[in-house]
Amino acid sequence: MAISKEDKIFNCVNYTVLLIIALLCLYPFIYMLALSLNSGRDTLRGGITIYPRDFTLANYGAILRDKLILSAYKITILRTIIGTISNVFITALVAYGLSEQRLPGRKYIMIYMVIPMFFGGGLIPYYLVLREYRLLNTFWVYIIPGLFSIWNCIVMKTSFQGIPQSLKESMRIDGANELQIFFKVIFPLSLPMFAAISLFVAVGHWNDWFTGAYFVQKTELVPVQTYLQMIMTRDMRAFLEKDLAVKMSQELMGKDLTDYSKITSFSLRIAAVLVGTLPILFVYPFLQKYFVKGVLIGSIKG
Amino acid sequence: MKRSGSTPKRKMNYMVKVYSWNYLFILPGVILLFLFAYIPMFGVQIAFKDYKIYTGIWQSPWVGFKHFSFFSDSYFWFTVRNTIILTLYRTVINFPAPIILALMINEVRNEKFKRVIQSTTYLPHFISWVVVAYMFNSMLALDTGVVNNLRQLLGGQQVNFMGEVKYFRSIIVFSGLWKSVGWSTIIYLAALSAIDPQQHEAAIIDGANRLARIWYINIPGIMPTIAIILILSMPSILSAGYEQILPFVNPTNMEVSCVLDIYLIRLGLTQAQYSVASAIGLVTALLSLFLILGSNYAVKKMGQGGLW
Numbered sequence: 001m002a003i004s005k006e007d008k009i010f011n012c013v014n015y016t017v018l019l020i021i022a023l024l025c026l027y028p029f030i031y032m033l034a035l036s037l038n039s040g041r042d043t044l045r046g047g048i049t050i051y052p053r054d055f056t057l058a059n060y061g062a063i064l065r066d067k068l069i070l071s072a073y074k075i076t077i078l079r080t081i082i083g084t085i086s087n088v089f090i091t092a093l094v095a096y097g098l099s100e101q102r103l104p105g106r107k108y109i110m111i112y113m114v115i116p117m118f119f120g121g122g123l124i125p126y127y128l129v130l131r132e133y134r135l136l137n138t139f140w141v142y143i144i145p146g147l148f149s150i151w152n153c154i155v156m157k158t159s160f161q162g163i164p165q166s167l168k169e170s171m172r173i174d175g176a177n178e179l180q181i182f183f184k185v186i187f188p189l190s191l192p193m194f195a196a197i198s199l200f201v202a203v204g205h206w207n208d209w210f211t212g213a214y215f216v217q218k219t220e221l222v223p224v225q226t227y228l229q230m231i232m233t234r235d236m237r238a239f240l241e242k243d244l245a246v247k248m249s250q251e252l253m254g255k256d257l258t259d260y261s262k263i264t265s266f267s268l269r270i271a272a273v274l275v276g277t278l279p280i281l282f283v284y285p286f287l288q289k290y291f292v293k294g295v296l297i298g299s300i301k302g
Numbered sequence: 303m304k305r306s307g308s309t310p311k312r313k314m315n316y317m318v319k320v321y322s323w324n325y326l327f328i329l330p331g332v333i334l335l336f337l338f339a340y341i342p343m344f345g346v347q348i349a350f351k352d353y354k355i356y357t358g359i360w361q362s363p364w365v366g367f368k369h370f371s372f373f374s375d376s377y378f379w380f381t382v383r384n385t386i387i388l389t390l391y392r393t394v395i396n397f398p399a400p401i402i403l404a405l406m407i408n409e410v411r412n413e414k415f416k417r418v419i420q421s422t423t424y425l426p427h428f429i430s431w432v433v434v435a436y437m438f439n440s441m442l443a444l445d446t447g448v449v450n451n452l453r454q455l456l457g458g459q460q461v462n463f464m465g466e467v468k469y470f471r472s473i474i475v476f477s478g479l480w481k482s483v484g485w486s487t488i489i490y491l492a493a494l495s496a497i498d499p500q501q502h503e504a505a506i507i508d509g510a511n512r513l514a515r516i517w518y519i520n521i522p523g524i525m526p527t528i529a530i531i532l533i534l535s536m537p538s539i540l541s542a543g544y545e546q547i548l549p550f551v552n553p554t555n556m557e558v559s560c561v562l563d564i565y566l567i568r569l570g571l572t573q574a575q576y577s578v579a580s581a582i583g584l585v586t587a588l589l590s591l592f593l594i595l596g597s598n599y600a601v602k603k604m605g606q607g608g609l610w
Binding site for chain 2: 023031129232266
């Protein structure tokens with residue numbers, strides 16, 4: 001098929017606009033990276049666009065000495081690993097149980113599961129209930145309320161229904177129990193879907209700042225994103241009396257950093273933001289091929 | 303599934319026995335939903351009670367509609383107004399944007415280019431709202447921000463984006479657009495890939511150009527998907543999204559940033575007025591439910607399928 005002139009113009013415009021959009025999506029990352037690698041003093045002069053003008057690692061060196069960010073990092077990693085594994089495991093078992101179409105009462109269980117997607121008690125009753133369960137101010141507030149996700153369950157159920165019934169039947173005849181079938185048949189056959197869902201759950205854990213800001217008061221339980229939010233503003237820090245930024249720089253003063261003169265409170269914050277974001281940027285290229293698949297499984301149901 | 307046999311009860315018992323594993327697997331999900339979705343749903347009764355910390359949700363005394371007096375509070379209506387202006391503005395920009403982007407990506411024939419565009423536009427979806435706030439704060443800052451630097455370079459004046467109230471809504475809308483536009487195309491791209499290529503071939507023979515085919519084949523082809531996404535986005539008219547907005551809120555922009563979500567969090571979580579905040583939350587949740595049911599009904603009347 002010959003490409004008409006009209007088609008050429010269309011392609012040209014389309015590709016250019018798409019390229020600009022992609023660059024706009026990427027640019028803020030480049031800008032933040034440049035700022036974080038630039039001396040804080042120099043940044044104050046303005047004019048940083050895509051690369052650092054006065055290159056330094058001092059911002060990172062300083063922020064990584066802050067005890068609070070290290071403990072926050074530990075909390076984030078712990079909650080991401082524990083939260084993701086337990087959520088995906090429990091949600092997948094529920095989905096597997098529900099994927100049996102002949103299951104008596106299946107319809108009613110589905111209705112029970114779908115209702116909370118459309119109506120909820122709201123934030124305050126949720127908060128008070130967490131308080132009654134004594135989950136507030138503990139590490140488990142990050143894990144237990146999020147052990148099961150309805151939406152992921154529906155996606156998984158749809159995916160499991162596509163697995164041929166005969167595979168399960170033959171294992172049953174061989175005397176395997178359902179848990180063995182789950183691990184030996186269902187799990188390996190749905191690996192890309194598991195990868196995608198685990199990634200979404202993990203990113204959700206990594207990026208959640210709200211739970212840490214409002215359901216937890218102990219500083220040692222604060223995750224990285226909440227830490228970032230704490231050092232950004234004053235009035236929204238619901239729980240800390242002291243100005244963290246001041247505390248942070250006092251701690252730094254004591255540490256006798258030779259290039260302390262290069263650091264400003266702003267450049268420190270930007271380095272902290274990068275420290276909190278880089279892990280996602282590193283894993284993204286390796287895992288991104290799974291995303292689309294994962295989302296598409298969910299949309300088949302429509 | 304149709305069940306045969308003259309003794310349905312015995313059959314039922316047999317089935318339940320065969321599927322006992324399934325029930326065992328489902329049980330944790332049922333319990334977790336009960337504890338963290340249904341109990342809070344019943345807990346909303348504190349909107350009709352005088353909640354006291356030491357008596358708890360279930361023992362506090364009933365007081366009827368006392369806490370619903372916020373309806374006559376002008377500050378409440380002020381937050382409603384702020385919410386609706388913001389969410390309508392957001393819908394006008396952020397609802398069509400991914401549809402257009404998906405239509406554009408769908409026209410790309412070079413697979414490699416397509417993949418690069420998709421990967422880069424999906425990336426912002428994986429960043430937390432706090433980080434998004436930092437990015438926009440830094441880029442839009444006075445003196446040091448890249449946007450103002452460029453403006454100066456082109457001979458313009460600096461603009462105090464973060465300090466002036468009139469820019470707040472645009473910053474929320476466009477930071478949201480930046481974060482979600484690429485990711486939201488996935489569902490439309492899936493719908494576009496399901497369109498029968500024969501339709502396009504027939505249209506080409508009839509002499510239809512690219513734009514005509516997009517207009518007369520692709521857009522009608524994804525209409526049911528557009529309708530579903532529109533229905534599902536209805537409740538967001540009432541919730542501006544506290545996870546996004548809170549990191550942008552500061553005392554200077556309160557007159558536009560105080561939306562329902564923020565008001566509710568300040569009342570409930572900061573000032574401990576649990577009953578009033580729950581009452582507001584309940585009204586919002588009920589309205590959201592009506593919005594989703596109503597729009598589903600309307601869409602079905604227009605013959606576009608709907609959710610169920």
